[in-house]
Amino acid sequence: MQRTGPELSRRAVLASLAGIAAASLGAGAVAAPGPMLKRAIPSTGEQVPVIGMGTWITFNVGDDQALREERVKVLKTFFDMGGSVIDSSPMYGSSEAVIGYALARLPDARPLFAATKVWTWLQALGVRQMENSRRLWGIERFDLMQVHNLLNWEGHLETLLDYKAQGRIRYVGVTTSHGRRHDTLAKLMAEQPLDFVQFTYNILDREAEKRLLPLAAERGIAVIVNRPFRQKELFHLFGRHPLPEWAAEFDCANWAQFFLKFIVAHPAVTCVIPATSRADHMQENMGALYGRLPDPQMRARMIRYVENL
């Protein structure tokens, strides 16, 4: 089994203890004890936890006070269990406003690695949009700003690289999802000074293994993986089947951890961003932040297992 190097910190130890406590409280939310799994962002060496949080649909709850309070609990669970990377977009309705609402109610919830996107046809509008996002989150600056779905990437990359040079953002990235526009993405990865790329990769959608993941490793680009559960489809397909007993060999207690550990075990993946609207599901997801990871042989076995269900 593959293990990552020890990255012990006070927060990691506390988060591990939180995982153990969760294990004692609920069978579905088991997190293996041990150091938090982290990966380095190649362009700087900065380490980030391999499990982050997406906000598509789940944090888009508008002004509903009860739903907002539930999302505060989700975010608190995320931070309590060691999470830091949060990804959003102005395309996600009220998600950024709800993140800002929750962050304001969790003042001690740090470290935060704030990632969002710019999503508009016009470069000038992008400048205003990014400032609006920053205001909604209530933060001084974003760690990572990405061009959403490559929309006007020429114009926005110019702005983002300028922002990075000024220190207004720390990292620059581009995103796609649903396996779209891989040719353009590969071209950008080869030609542009990107710190991050984001695309879809999961146990069924493995197109990225052929070109994007090796290219990211070769070019030293961090990879954020979206749609790790194909929204909820993987649970609908496989959730009714029993988890194989050998999943315990890589400290996997539920299907969410099975799907997530498959992804983060790929050496070119930096971080995966599952989204959820429930604190108990967040606890399950964050369990994948600890314990052993499957090695290549085990990953092949995982694929065979789900494809034969």
Add this chain to the structure above:
Amino acid sequence: MLPFTADVLFSVVAQYNRAVWPAQIIAYGLGLVAVLLTFRPLLNGDRFIGALLAAAWAWIGVAYYLMHVAVIDFAAPAYAAAFVIQGLLFAWTAAIRGKITFRFRPTAVGWAGLAFVFFAMAVYPLVGWLAGHGWPRAPLFGVTPGPTSIFTIGMLLLAEGRTPLHLVVLPVLWLLAGGAMAWLLNIPEDIVLPLVGIGGLCLILWKNRHRAKTA
């Protein structure tokens, strides 16, 4: 792919219903007056019906889509524009130029038109209530798009002579889109929307063709 869940959508509807109250009562009152006018015509009654439909569509575009749904849906401004355009079309064709006469006739098409109107004002909210979307989460006639589109198709079936097709396009398109959304979000009262849209369109086309033959 929609960026919100059904629960969040109905939460927005609830906030909207509370914000515009008692507009729902006024809309139902005016809607009933419009239906009565198809039985007992008054001077400028047809223009009144046209103005009422224009106001309902424009209101939904601005108050519902632009001021409320836009918080959760990036596509809301496009819907808002479509609803305002439909309002302007009704204002120009029916209210200003007075090109439509709304009359109930005891024909198959007349009864069908009345059935659409009854469905929009009574059956639709009842099904929603049974599905757990009672007040204030209920989409209601005159202030939300689903029942207003159905009501509009009903009134266009009651139009004497040839129904102007440019007034039919957007309501039918919305009913198709609403059905797709209902399918994605599992909203039972909206599953029938595409059937209503296609059925209404077929009846209007049949009515127009029948009118052309008998003219």
